[in-house]
Amino acid sequence: MxxxxxxxxxxxLNTEFPQVADDFELLRLTSEGVEVKLxxxxxxxxxxxxxxxxxxxxxxxxxxxxxxxxxxxxxxxAVTTGASIDFLRKPxxxxxxxxxxxxxxxxxxxAVGDVLLYAEGNADPVARASMTYSIPPGR
Amino acid sequence: MxxxxxxxxxxxLNTEFPQVADDFELLRLTSEGVEVKLxxxxxxxxxxxxxxxxxxxxxxxxxxxxxxxxxxxxxxxAVTTGASIDFLRKPxxxxxxxxxxxxxxxxxxxAVGDVLLYAEGNADPVARASMTYSIPPGR
Amino acid sequence: MxxxxxxxxxxxLNTEFPQVADDFELLRLTSEGVEVKLxxxxxxxxxxxxxxxxxxxxxxxxxxxxxxxxxxxxxxxAVTTGASIDFLRKPxxxxxxxxxxxxxxxxxxxAVGDVLLYAEGNADPVARASMTYSIPPGR
Amino acid sequence: MxxxxxxxxxxxLNTEFPQVADDFELLRLTSEGVEVKLxxxxxxxxxxxxxxxxxxxxxxxxxxxxxxxxxxxxxxxAVTTGASIDFLRKPxxxxxxxxxxxxxxxxxxxAVGDVLLYAEGNADPVARASMTYSIPPGR
Numbered sequence: 001m002x003x004x005x006x007x008x009x010x011x012x013l014n015t016e017f018p019q020v021a022d023d024f025e026l027l028r029l030t031s032e033g034v035e036v037k038l039x040x041x042x043x044x045x046x047x048x049x050x051x052x053x054x055x056x057x058x059x060x061x062x063x064x065x066x067x068x069x070x071x072x073x074x075x076x077x078a079v080t081t082g083a084s085i086d087f088l089r090k091p092x093x094x095x096x097x098x099x100x101x102x103x104x105x106x107x108x109x110x111a112v113g114d115v116l117l118y119a120e121g122n123a124d125p126v127a128r129a130s131m132t133y134s135i136p137p138g139r
Numbered sequence: 140m141x142x143x144x145x146x147x148x149x150x151x152l153n154t155e156f157p158q159v160a161d162d163f164e165l166l167r168l169t170s171e172g173v174e175v176k177l178x179x180x181x182x183x184x185x186x187x188x189x190x191x192x193x194x195x196x197x198x199x200x201x202x203x204x205x206x207x208x209x210x211x212x213x214x215x216x217a218v219t220t221g222a223s224i225d226f227l228r229k230p231x232x233x234x235x236x237x238x239x240x241x242x243x244x245x246x247x248x249x250a251v252g253d254v255l256l257y258a259e260g261n262a263d264p265v266a267r268a269s270m271t272y273s274i275p276p277g278r
Numbered sequence: 279m280x281x282x283x284x285x286x287x288x289x290x291l292n293t294e295f296p297q298v299a300d301d302f303e304l305l306r307l308t309s310e311g312v313e314v315k316l317x318x319x320x321x322x323x324x325x326x327x328x329x330x331x332x333x334x335x336x337x338x339x340x341x342x343x344x345x346x347x348x349x350x351x352x353x354x355x356a357v358t359t360g361a362s363i364d365f366l367r368k369p370x371x372x373x374x375x376x377x378x379x380x381x382x383x384x385x386x387x388x389a390v391g392d393v394l395l396y397a398e399g400n401a402d403p404v405a406r407a408s409m410t411y412s413i414p415p416g417r
Numbered sequence: 418m419x420x421x422x423x424x425x426x427x428x429x430l431n432t433e434f435p436q437v438a439d440d441f442e443l444l445r446l447t448s449e450g451v452e453v454k455l456x457x458x459x460x461x462x463x464x465x466x467x468x469x470x471x472x473x474x475x476x477x478x479x480x481x482x483x484x485x486x487x488x489x490x491x492x493x494x495a496v497t498t499g500a501s502i503d504f505l506r507k508p509x510x511x512x513x514x515x516x517x518x519x520x521x522x523x524x525x526x527x528a529v530g531d532v533l534l535y536a537e538g539n540a541d542p543v544a545r546a547s548m549t550y551s552i553p554p555g556r
Contacts, residue, residue, distance in 0.1 A: 016464060017463070017464065018464075019459075019460070019462070019463070019464075042436075043436070045436070046434070046436070047433060047434065047435075047436075052475075053474065053475070053478055053497050053500070054471040054472070054474050054475040054478070055471070057470065057471050057474045058469075058470070058471040061470055061471070079504065079507075080470050080504055081388060081410070081503065081504055082360050082410055082501070082502065082503045082504065083470070083500075083501065083502050083504075084223035084269065084362055084499070084500065084501040084502075085499065085500050085501075086243070086244075086251050086269060086271065086498065086499045087496070087497055087498055087499065087500075088243055088244040088251055089244065090496075104225070104227055104255075104264055104267055105225075105227040105228065105263075105264075109387050109412070110359060110412065112225050112227060112267070114253075114267060116243075124244075125243055125244075128243055128251070128253060128269060130223065130225060130267060130269065132225065132359070132360055132410070134387070134388065155325060156324070156325065157325075158321070158323070158324070158325075182297070184297070185295070185297070186294060186295065186296075186297075191336075192335065192336070192339055192358050192361070193332040193333070193335050193336040193339070194332070196331065196332050196335045197330075197331070197332040200331055200332070218365065218368075219331050219365055220364065220365055220527060220549070221362070221363065221364045221365065221499050221549055222331070222361075222362065222363050222365075223360070223361065223362040223363075223501055224360065224361050224362075225359065225360045226357065226358055226359055226360065226361075229357075248526050248551070249498060249551065271498070271499055271549070273526070273527065362501035362547065364521070364522075364529050364547060364549065366521055366522040366529055367522065382503070382505055382533075382542055382545055383503075383505040383506065383541075383542075390503050390505055390545070392531075392545060394521075402522075403521055403522075406521055406529070406531060406547060408501065408503060408545060408547065410503065
């Protein structure tokens with residue numbers, strides 16, 4: 001069912017998205033999707049030490065994207081066409097965030113997944129997101 | 140953890156939403172949320188026999204709403220403030236739809252849940268939705 | 279710029295969506311999109327006389343769909359793939375709703391539009407929605 | 418109608434969000450909302466030179482947030498609770514992005530706005546977003 005291994009996904013991320021690859025750590029591949037960590041650094045924070053909305057958006061996007069690639073293989077051109085995100089709780093300061101993503105649809109032209117984001121060590125999600133990706137034709 | 144029983148939720152639905160109560164059947168309460176069936180009738184269909192978007196929206200809304208009430212008790216005035224929905228697959232004709240809803244946040248003023256909708260007997264979801272509800276003050 | 283006239287759009291709606299065509303009235307075509315009225319009847323109401331969420335969703339969907347058809351011509355198979363909706367105010371009881379829809383993107387495989395819904399005679403919108411449609415290949 | 422001037426909004430942004438204030442330029446206040454520029458730099462780009470999704474999300478969030486502050490005054494604690502975004506076109510490389518935001522609702526506990534993002538000098542929007550903010554009590 002998997003089109004890419006853990007190692008291949010990491011290599012793909014490093015090659016195609018070198019600007020942000022250091023921010024993320026692919027924790028594991030599951031039968032449903034992936035778990036990805038955002039290594040929270042100062043540049044991800046808002047005043048008060050909470051992780052910024054755009055940083056949570058970025059984690060959600062990377063997690064669902066990697067979950068899709070794990071199933072369809074390396075398609076650098078798959079693009080996000082739509083997203084919705086709910087911010088549920090303020091993440092605790094000083095801890096990394098974990099995104100648990102799953103694939104809901106893998107179609108010919110569209111793929112859809114969703115993700116729950118957690119502050120490491122806390123069972124209540126800090127955010128929920130769903131994203132749609134357009135798959136380039138002829139892959 | 141539950142503020143209302145299965146029977147109390149059904150009675151609430153019948154009393155507060157008599158126009159639509161017959162459309163829905165509360166299948167079960169779980170620790171995470173609820174499962175609700177939409178009894179698909181002609182008025183829910185589009186040409187070709189597929190369930191209409193507004194009917195799926197209605198099932199998603201009722202399922203998450205009941206999941207919230209099960210936890211906070213009867214609050215007829217809780218109102219939907221926002222929703223996002225992804226239509227994933229055309230539901231098979233002639234079968235009921237099942238919504239599996241869970242609560243993601245129960246705050247002082249806002250509650251958030253999400254739901255997967257399935258055509259009965261099929262493991263692939265036909266839609267995904269998340270909804271936010273405003274909780275009236277002073278409950 | 280228009281691929282269908284006012285009359286052709288009305289005929290298309292009557293033919294393809296006979297179940298709901300009576301609910302809606304196409305008020306006008308504009309250079310940006312369309313204005314569509316939901317003729318509010320008892321079946322669209324919730325207790326208290328307010329228009330239900332699914333009815334507002336239906337108006338948003340029809341308005342954006344007609345705005346797309348006005349530009350690309352009759353494509354009965356274009357399907358809604360995603361939607362987000364914000365409910366802003368409770369509509370006044372006893373008045374119709376007007377949806378003012380505009381097209382934001384008409385691509386090869388996806389079209390996107392948004393809409394503001396108003397209670398007739400009131401300048402403050404009661405809801406906002408955006409929707410994405412998948413365009414069948416080979417049209 | 419305005420609770421803050423152009424200068425006050427800029428001072429607020431510099432004081433409360435020093436990490437990102439340099440990225441944004443408040444172009445003008447209008448009766449409907451604001452126009453804000455994202456000064457696109459290397460850190461906002463993806464491979465190929467296109468602006469990243471999280472950077473567009475950040476521009477949308479800042480623009481709607483400033484539009485709300487302009488109307489309700491400095492409330493640093495207003496937090497984004499939900500967002501939906503549609504990516505419509507790939508922005509041209511090497512140009513700044515402009516967000517044109519408007520307020521749709523200013524309630525007691527929730528405010529809602531939407532925004533269109535443009536690549537400077539191009540009339541077709543590159544993205545659309547709507548966002549909801551929770552207003553702290555007792556302001």
